[in-house]
Ligand SMILES: Nc1ncnc2c1ncn2[C@@H]1O[C@H](COP(=O)(O)OP(=O)(O)O)[C@@H](O)[C@H]1O
């Protein structure tokens with residue numbers, strides 16, 4: 279099975295003075311086109327380092343990353359940057375406070391020459407509408423937006439370049455619980471509509487259960503376990519996975535039903 | 549704007565700064581209209597009225613060749629402000645660009661640029677300016693050149709430190725992920741976030757540039773006569789203290805007002821632009 283993206287024996291070693299930190303240790307896995315692959319693991323387990331290597335922020339110390347079968351070089355071509363995009367954890371930091379929402383959304387269009395110059399403002403407006411925000415938000419500063427609205431803008435920016443793969447690095451963990459649920463629903467809808475592939479980094483297993491097709495469990499830079507969401511939850515093989523699952527608060531069916539009803543009610547208010 | 553007005557009203561020192569600088573700039577710009585004796589900016593002599601204490605129509609008295617000090621101070625402000633603006637207009641773009649590039653690119657580029665900056669920073673400013681003025685002709689242009697040469701490294705330091713911390717912000721990662729050019733990331737993403745600190749420092753520095761320029765003139769290395777200059781006026785008058793006190797006190801006060809005013813204004817801007825320091 280070769281996927282959209284294949285990591286083969288990927289390691290990343292950081293050198294801090296005399297110390298060497300093996301942030302990612304000999305990891306291999308594929309991301310299949312159209313799936314949502316969750317990456318879980320506690321803080322410091324190397325999740326963001328994997329994301330940065332997938333995005334080409336820095337190359338692996340060892341191993342290779344391939345896109346549709348082609349091994350990606352250390353210096354990425356623009357078309358590969360365009361295909362793989364990112365949504366970060368904290369939209370307060372990921373959106374430039376000194377640039378308007380419109381300017382941030384326009385950047386990928388300008389960099390990749392998407393659409394006519396004269397039609398880019400329209401495209402920005404449509405992107406905003408696609409993530410459930412009014413088009414006139416393009417003139418606002420990020421500071422004038424709520425946390426959830428900011429994250430919607432960040433999601434719109436990841437879609438702007440018509441990407442195929444979106445890496446989501448804990449995209450909801452900086453948000454209020456209610457806002458979290460709405461942003462998750464938006465992400466699920468966008469995936470259906472656009473046929474996106476997600477690498478969804480989180481340490482929230484209830485999020486995993488809602489959105490992921492497969493789960494990769496990391497601990498100390500190593501891939502401990504990889505399987506379908508049902509399989510991992512039904513029968514966790516690794517002791518570390520069992521501990522992770524045990525740490526999740528149990529949600530009763532009644533609570534799930536209540537939450538779904540509430541979410542439908544205030545979808546419009548998102 | 550509302551926030552700016554609120555800060556000014558609430559803080560009398562900030563308001564004082566705004567008023568002082570407004571007066572200085574107004575006087576310098578409209579010296580031709582305000583000065584009672586505009587021709588006294590040049591080599592004029594009027595021995596009938598020389599060395600007069602303050603009395604109408606000589607608000608600040610007259611100098612040893614009978615020129616109106618008030619008029620000369622207005623024109624001296626014009627030169628000082630021009631000097632300050634030109635020095636910063638050259639020093640700031642250079643210093644800021646070097647700081648941005650060193651902070652963002654890192655590696656050997658950072659090493660080389662910052663060592664050069666440190667060398668300039670380690671030389672006391674007045675010594676650097678004086679040695680340059682010793683080598684070059686003591687003209688106004690060279691004076692500006694000397695002051696510029698010692699001013700840019702401070703902007704490099706400031707912007708370098710800002711860039712190093714801005715680089716960690718998510719919006720820089722976002723630009724890299726999108727594939728934006730380095731030039732875009734440096735000048736369109738990071739620079740706008742440094743602007744408030746840069747503008748604040750420029751305002752503070754206008755006062756200091758004026759002070760340094762006056763010190764150079766005081767030592768006979770700056771603006772040359774008969775062009776009026778606050779530093780030379782203080783120097784020339786000092787020989788006649790305490791009898792002809794107005795020769796030194798008014799030009800000295802004029803320097804003080806400009807330096808103090810720009811400092812207060814800089815502090816006000818820091819509050820208004822929300823620069824954290
Ligand atoms: N740029 C870096 N330089 C040095 N060490 C790093 C760097 N990035 C991450 N690390 C280290 O690598 C390890 C994994 O970090 P990270 O990938 O951010 O984990 P996670 O996202 O799972 O919390 C941590 O020990 C972290 O300190």
Ligand SMILES: [Mg+2]
Pocket residue numbers: 325326447
């Ligand atoms: Mg992380």
